[in-house]
Amino acid sequence: DGGITQSPKYLFRKEGQNVTLSCEQNLNHDAMYWYRQDPGQGLRLIYYSQIVNDFQKGDIAEGYSVSREKKESFPLTVTSAQKNPTAFYLCASSYRDPSNQPQHFGDGTRLSIL
């Protein structure tokens, strides 16, 4: 079955530590996205990538980094500079062309601080 796989499902971070969240898709989608979800709020865009080796900052990129070395993979690193990292992180992907395509989501990674 085609889909988006996020791992791990739960992740704990110590103070001063960087952690990396995995996102893999086998939908042959060009574009991939990372969102953060906090209670009572909508999804907020962290980073997105439309093609391999290219990515752009979203609305809340500070304290995060990404890479896009393969079409299938878009890992997100939560750095120690992110002072409030506790949240539910969602990865999504979509076709680039034609424009206006629905994004499809993985089942998220819940990150907590130890």
Next chain:
Amino acid sequence: GESVGLHLPTLSVQEGDNSIINCAYSNSASDYFIWYKQESGKGPQFIIDIRSNMDKRQGQRVTVLLNKTVKHLSLQIAATQPGDSAVYFCAENISGTASKLTFGTGTRLQVTL
């Protein structure tokens, strides 16, 4: 468990009744809209979309209505079932903006037996 949905507006309906979930979008330039369903502990699931050249679109048991004059979107679910209980989000997009979506805060639908 999943804590998303705390402090969200809640719609409570009886099983078998129709549900209407509303969304006011923010940008008059938005021309593509999507409804997502999110169950506890899972990612959002695509339900239905609509482009701004339409004012109504129907799927299986769901209908989306778009009123561009007042920037309002609604999702109608016919014969609501317990499995419809979830948080529902609307999202808007402007053509040419790399499919960047802006999400609403969501509405929790509770189906009572």
